[in-house]
Amino acid sequence: xTTVIVALLLLLALSxxxxxxxxLLLCRREARILNSHRMAAHSAIQKSRMDLxxxxxxxxxxxxxxxxxxxxxxxxxxxxxxTTFGLIDLVSRDEEFRQTxxxxxxxxxxTSQQIYRTVRTTNKALHILADTLIIGKAEKRLASRKRxxxxxxxxxx
Numbered sequence: 001x002t003t004v005i006v007a008l009l010l011l012l013a014l015s016x017x018x019x020x021x022x023x024l025l026l027c028r029r030e031a032r033i034l035n036s037h038r039m040a041a042h043s044a045i046q047k048s049r050m051d052l053x054x055x056x057x058x059x060x061x062x063x064x065x066x067x068x069x070x071x072x073x074x075x076x077x078x079x080x081x082x083t084t085f086g087l088i089d090l091v092s093r094d095e096e097f098r099q100t101x102x103x104x105x106x107x108x109x110x111t112s113q114q115i116y117r118t119v120r121t122t123n124k125a126l127h128i129l130a131d132t133l134i135i136g137k138a139e140k141r142l143a144s145r146k147r148x149x150x151x152x153x154x155x156x157x
Contacts, residue, residue, distance in 0.1 A: 052138050059135065063127040067120055074116040081108060 085105040092098050 052135065055138065056131075056135055059127060059130055063123055066123045070116055070119045070123070074112070077112060078109075081105070081112070 085101060085108075088101045089098055092101065
């Protein structure tokens with residue numbers, strides 16, 4: 001009789017062990033699924049951050065390109081202007097015409113300097129405006145989404 005009781009107890013222990021092992025396998029599977037979902041969510045957040053960084057870098061590149069392009073055009077313009085007014089000064093024999101050309105050169109240089117300064121200022125202003133409107137909104141959206149998820153996870157606890 002004790003052998004039967006011992007056998008039944010061993011069978012009960014074995015079945016308990018099997019159930020516990022089965023639960024362990026299910027928990028591991030659920031943990032892997034949960035981890036993959038967490039990684040996917042983290043990946044989506046990282047992607048939106050990288051997209052935002054890419055937009056910001058493209059905007060900065062555009063601003064630098066326009067500014068550099070304006071500087072290059074200004075230097076070329078100045079070289080052509082210096083050559084033209086230098087030749088007038090060199091070739092002209094009439095002193096009154098030279099004085100008029102020098103005044104025109106001063107006016108031309110001042111006006112062109114103001115125009116290129118305006119181009120750079122406008123470029124910076126447009127960059128700031130785009131940063132505020134486009135990139136700022138995207139950052140706020142990302143931050144609010146992040147806050148919403150953080151608050152949602154706190155409420156779930």
